[in-house]
Amino acid sequence: MQDVATSSRTAETTATATAPTSRAECAALDAADPLAALRDEFVLPEGVVYFDGNSLGALPRRTMAGVTRMIEQEWGQGLIRSWNGADWYPMPHTIGERVAPLIGAAAGQTVICDSVSVNIFKVLISALRMRPTRGTLVSELDIFPTDLYITEGVRRLVPDSQMRLIGRDGPDLESVLGPDTAAVLLSHVDYRTGRLHDMAAVTDLVHRHGALMIWDLCHSAGAMPIELDACGVDFAVGCTYKYLNAGPGAPAFLYAAERHQDSVDQPLLGWSGHADPFAFEPGYTPVPGVGRFLAGTPPMLSFAGLLAALEVFEDVDLHQVRAKSLALAELVIARGDELGLDLATPREPERRGSHVTFRHEHGYQIVQALIEQGIIGDFRAPDHMRFGLTPLYTSFSEVWDAMDAMAEILATKSWQDERFLRQGTVT
Numbered sequence: 001m002q003d004v005a006t007s008s009r010t011a012e013t014t015a016t017a018t019a020p021t022s023r024a025e026c027a028a029l030d031a032a033d034p035l036a037a038l039r040d041e042f043v044l045p046e047g048v049v050y051f052d053g054n055s056l057g058a059l060p061r062r063t064m065a066g067v068t069r070m071i072e073q074e075w076g077q078g079l080i081r082s083w084n085g086a087d088w089y090p091m092p093h094t095i096g097e098r099v100a101p102l103i104g105a106a107a108g109q110t111v112i113c114d115s116v117s118v119n120i121f122k123v124l125i126s127a128l129r130m131r132p133t134r135g136t137l138v139s140e141l142d143i144f145p146t147d148l149y150i151t152e153g154v155r156r157l158v159p160d161s162q163m164r165l166i167g168r169d170g171p172d173l174e175s176v177l178g179p180d181t182a183a184v185l186l187s188h189v190d191y192r193t194g195r196l197h198d199m200a201a202v203t204d205l206v207h208r209h210g211a212l213m214i215w216d217l218c219h220s221a222g223a224m225p226i227e228l229d230a231c232g233v234d235f236a237v238g239c240t241y242k243y244l245n246a247g248p249g250a251p252a253f254l255y256a257a258e259r260h261q262d263s264v265d266q267p268l269l270g271w272s273g274h275a276d277p278f279a280f281e282p283g284y285t286p287v288p289g290v291g292r293f294l295a296g297t298p299p300m301l302s303f304a305g306l307l308a309a310l311e312v313f314e315d316v317d318l319h320q321v322r323a324k325s326l327a328l329a330e331l332v333i334a335r336g337d338e339l340g341l342d343l344a345t346p347r348e349p350e351r352r353g354s355h356v357t358f359r360h361e362h363g364y365q366i367v368q369a370l371i372e373q374g375i376i377g378d379f380r381a382p383d384h385m386r387f388g389l390t391p392l393y394t395s396f397s398e399v400w401d402a403m404d405a406m407a408e409i410l411a412t413k414s415w416q417d418e419r420f421l422r423q424g425t426v427t
């Protein structure tokens, strides 16, 4: 795991080498790749190149054994005794502590609970209550829609609260911040374009305006070093089913800086956040610390998947992950340039997350044509083709071959076939 105190900038300065220009060069990079062995940790179907780990991470092999063990032994044999005997009860905390080093959090600030959407709700209401003389929540028009919808829900719920959005109420953060700003919610990496915010600089700017900073880490946790403590972040939320590979719908993480924990008043007062849940008292007293953000009974089978997935990260250096991610992206960008594709992702490595996005009027069909060949990226409306790069299991040679396939699809216009027009519910 990464050293929390080390700046992520070190990785970025080493990752700007020019992209490989042949398949042989890609093979040489794969042979020298310090992360190459990690691919064996994952189940990847024959013939599939997986560029969607930023949406649903691949299945770690050890997950099957871990989940089966929980089902057969801990549930099947242990029954209710496993809440104590198999240490189920403290898992929101114990697994939170395994996520903590991946996000630059010292102990005692991270719990696993609920979904990102629900956690955003808890944190936004908490933030408004911590700034009682201010009523404005700031976010971004282009942020992942659930973040916007939850913010809108909070605005409707809290009398006299307002919402201001970068991209609607002003061109940049500075222009929408004001003396009434209570909190700012931003996504570290933009889900469409892959643009990365400078966490330290943005958090600093927000604090200078007296507001609280909340980061959504869905598209960065597990893909790069993150330094929540060092940046002085107030709250953060993030997914475990994207780059952390915990499985579909696995629960989210929530980070609350230690300095806020004992004053924070989050709105979902469930028994899991009670100081003494098994006293079954009629009155609510929050447990000291970050545990007060818990609400109900944790989904243990999903926790088993998360636990197994985090074992894969135990010896992983996130600076190496970041360096490889940027190098893979350089290759995608260079070959996309050759094909005349319209890059939506920033070119500067320090402004990129771990996916590369091209805009194309017929992006949906092109992505479908790639998927038919086993090259699984995805499409985000209106015209974004996304290629998620997951250094734990993606090789340079695969990226090279996938871009060959893309070249072929564009040259022959094979995407025009009407079978590529049919749209599923999930894109």
Ligand SMILES: *Cc1c(COP(=O)(O)O)cnc(C)c1O
Pocket: 115, 116, 117, 118, 144, 146, 147, 187, 191, 216, 218, 219, 239, 252
């Ligand atoms: C994937 C994603 C979410 C998902 O939220 P859920 O509640 O897990 O469905 C939220 N925010 C961002 C930025 C995302 O990328």
